[in-house]
Amino acid sequence: MKILVLNVGSSSVKYEVFEEEKSMLKGAVERIKDSKGFSDAVRKVAAVLKRRGMVVDAVGHRVVHGGSIESTSRIDSSVIKRIEKVKDLAPLHNVPELRAIRSCMELFSIPQLTVFDTAFHHTIPEKAYTYAIPPVIAKKHGIRKYGFHGTSHEYVAREACKKLRKDFSRQRMITCHLGNGCSITAIKNGKSIDTSMGLTPLEGLVMGTRCGDIDPGALLYLQRKGYSQKQLDQMLNRDSGLKGLSGISNDFRDILRSESRRAKLAIDVFLYRIVKYIGAYNAVLGGTDILVFTGGIGENNSFVMNTVKKQVKHLGIGKVIAVKTDEARMIARNICDLIHRGQE
Ligand code: ADP
Secondary structure, three states: OEEEEEEEOOOOEEEEEEEOOEEEEEEEEOOOOOHHHHHHHHHHHHHHHHHOOOOOOEEEEEEOOOOOOOOOEEOOHHHHHHHHHOHHHOHHHHHHHHHHHHHHHHHOOOOEEEEEOOHHHHHOOHHHHOOOOOHHHHHHHOOOOOOOOHHHHHHHHHHHHHHHOOOHHHOEEEEEEEOOOEEEEEEEOOEEEEEOOOOOOOOOOOOOOOOOOOOHHHHHHHHHOOOOHHHHHHHHHHOOHHHHHHOOOOOHHHHHHOOOHHHHHHHHHHHHHHHHHHHHHHHHHOOOOEEEEEHHHHHHOHHHHHHHHHHOHHHOOOEEEEOOOOHHHHHHHHHHHHHHHHHO
16 A cells, blocks of 8 residues: 655645655655645645656545644544634644645545644643633633644654553653654653653644743733734744754754854753653653653764763663654555554
């Protein structure tokens, strides 16, 4: 069975075709400027497949925010409605994703399925996903922790267990996804029980350009000082994190190379936040068997892993391991599983 996996970003469409677990073809359409560009990109992907004589059996769409949708789903009008309902929570992603889904449905008359970044986290218990605000407001606006990067956290946790010959369903694990976006997840017996990102991908760790945790009072204060919603959005999502602190770049390599005091502080804040979350998740897990690092920063550079490892040594974590993430492969795997299950 051949699966086309589409990963639509804010300005790109990445595609990969898998035959079961084997990658057959991979590419990207980049620098997409407007919403029509996403439909054109999907048509380009279809043309590449046709040129290569590649016939696919299903399309898997990565969707960042699935709200309360719990698992991989076949796309129908009700799934589209539910993605639309939460599109304001991740507008940079969900809006182009919806556009790509609609174009794909016009172009391909094969099953189309969605895999949500939020789905792996649907097992987080109520006490961990509830924010302590009035429940009426939380319910009315769907305000709770959803968590993101779920496909990556699940993939690297399973891979780590495979490598270490451990049973995924019996481990206490902490997975650190450190890329441009960064998040950390506590996994107990194969299920996500807490994660650092929240209602939106802004909460938690320090990221490339996002601030992560901040006192919400600071935002109220800035609002009173005259900052608009748009300015705050720009500041928190694009001008903060490693880029904002270092004043250099959102690229971790540039910051590591710099000798400046601001770059050093950016790295210190970044590492401190990771260590703090590991301590918290170690406490809720009741100890940690495996700590996993992934994402561009986690996979390619041992500095972060080794520094954190030294700082959490007293926790007595069983194994610390770096694993390369592969979200597209995990999406293809989920889709194959779902289609096979449907055929039983
Ligand atoms: P995305 O979240 O966009 O998928 P990646 O997972 O590719 O991003 O991670 C991008 C980050 O990884 C950047 O900050 C980049 O500097 C960092 N990175 C990539 N290679 C290295 C390396 N060898 N050493 C340190 N950081 C690296």
